[in-house]
Amino acid sequence: MGTMPNFLSRNIALAAAALLLAVPALAQEKVLNLYSSRHYQTDEALYSGFSKATGIKINRIEGGEDALIERVRNEGERSPADVLITVDAGRLWRAEQLGMFQPVKSPVLDSRIPASLREPGGLWFGFSTRARLIAYNKAKVKPGEIQTYEELADPKWKGRVCMRSSTNIYNLSLLGALIDHLGEEKAQAWAKGVRANLAVEPKGGDSDQLKAVAAGECDVTVSNQYYYARLLRSQKPDEKQAGERIGIVFPNQKTWGTHVNISGAGVLKHAPNREAAVRFLEYLASDEAQRYFADGNNEWPAVPSVKIDNPVLSQLGDFKRDTLNVSVLGKNQPNSQKIYDRVAWK
Ligand SMILES: [Fe+2]
Numbered sequence: 324m325g326t327m328p329n330f331l332s333r334n335i336a337l338a339a340a341a342l343l344l345a346v347p348a349l350a351q352e353k354v355l356n357l358y359s360s361r362h363y364q365t366d367e368a369l370y371s372g373f374s375k376a377t378g379i380k381i382n383r384i385e386g387g388e389d390a391l392i393e394r395v396r397n398e399g400e401r402s403p404a405d406v407l408i409t410v411d412a413g414r415l416w417r418a419e420q421l422g423m424f425q426p427v428k429s430p431v432l433d434s435r436i437p438a439s440l441r442e443p444g445g446l447w448f449g450f451s452t453r454a455r456l457i458a459y460n461k462a463k464v465k466p467g468e469i470q471t472y473e474e475l476a477d478p479k480w481k482g483r484v485c486m487r488s489s490t491n492i493y494n495l496s497l498l499g500a501l502i503d504h505l506g507e508e509k510a511q512a513w514a515k516g517v518r519a520n521l522a523v524e525p526k527g528g529d530s531d532q533l534k535a536v537a538a539g540e541c542d543v544t545v546s547n548q549y550y551y552a553r554l555l556r557s558q559k560p561d562e563k564q565a566g567e568r569i570g571i572v573f574p575n576q577k578t579w580g581t582h583v584n585i586s587g588a589g590v591l592k593h594a595p596n597r598e599a600a601v602r603f604l605e606y607l608a609s610d611e612a613q614r615y616f617a618d619g620n621n622e623w624p625a626v627p628s629v630k631i632d633n634p635v636l637s638q639l640g641d642f643k644r645d646t647l648n649v650s651v652l653g654k655n656q657p658n659s660q661k662i663y664d665r666v667a668w669k
Pocket residue numbers: 547
């Protein structure tokens with residue numbers, strides 16, 4: 324060894340040390356256990372992008388939104404889940420109420436995700452946004468004839484409104500926003516007024532409301548934008564035609580802005596791979612991931628600087644968004660439910 328140059332012997336020693344360190348690391352592969360209610364084609368690219376960038380393998384469990392929350396709850400302290408991805412702030416709030424999340428303090432997330440789109444304590448974060456639009460039948464309603472959520476309660480629309488059930492989280496969150504902006508009393512008068520205007524009893528999902536409007540069963544409804552986008556981008560001629568019969572309004576542009584909600588995620592309290600979980604959330608806020616995450620469901624990225632190339636969303640254009648913190652939608656949820664029950668919305 325005496326003849327070996329100094330730098331070389333040092334390098335061999337370093338290499339040997341690195342090899343020793345590498346053995347336990349290899350034995351214990353880095354993983355992330357993801358519980359997700361998403362199931363879009365673009366998700367594959369999203370997850371492989373993360374694994375490529377970090378070397379962390381993703382184990383995915385997919386399920387319905389409420390079923391996943393129930394599963395984490397049943398698994399308790401032994402839950403292998405690191406991250407829960409689900410839709411609607413009202414649903415993330417339910418998981419939060421069950422004590423499922425742990426706070427994350429991340430300068431990356433705090434700078435990338437607007438404050439109104441994340442839980443103030445870092446329990447969960449929005450990664451894409453959806454807007455609750457008013458949709459109308461173009462043959463029966465003139466453009467500009469209805470411009471606000473409040474107008475849906477106007478007797479002018481008696482027998483002309485379709486709405487889904489009050490147990491639906493989207494309508495609970497919408498009323499949660501109205502409670503904040505109008506106060507509880509006016510919010511209840513609104514719910515009563517809309518109830519009185521219904522053309523048919525509440526039934527079906529957002530797509531069903533849109534199809535009912537297109538078919539002339541009713542003239543106006545509310546729906547998240549991606550259901551409208553799905554109709555317009557559908558390969559089925561009847562769905563495409565239904566989409567083309569519908570006009571869209573971004574409500575409340577002259578007042579507090581259109582109600583926006585999120586798809587979001589949080590790190591679970593008993594996450595076995597906490598560090599990987601935080602890295603995953605930070606990855607979701609990256610330009611690349613934001614595009615995949617939003618476009619997979621015709622949503623808008625949560626990070627304002629990220630632009631996506633989605634034909635239907637481009638056609639809808641820009642709009643004024645409600646800046647109410649989305650966590651308020653959850654906090655108002657019990658009141659929303661009470662109000663819907665009081666007016667017998669169903
Ligand atoms: Fe949805």
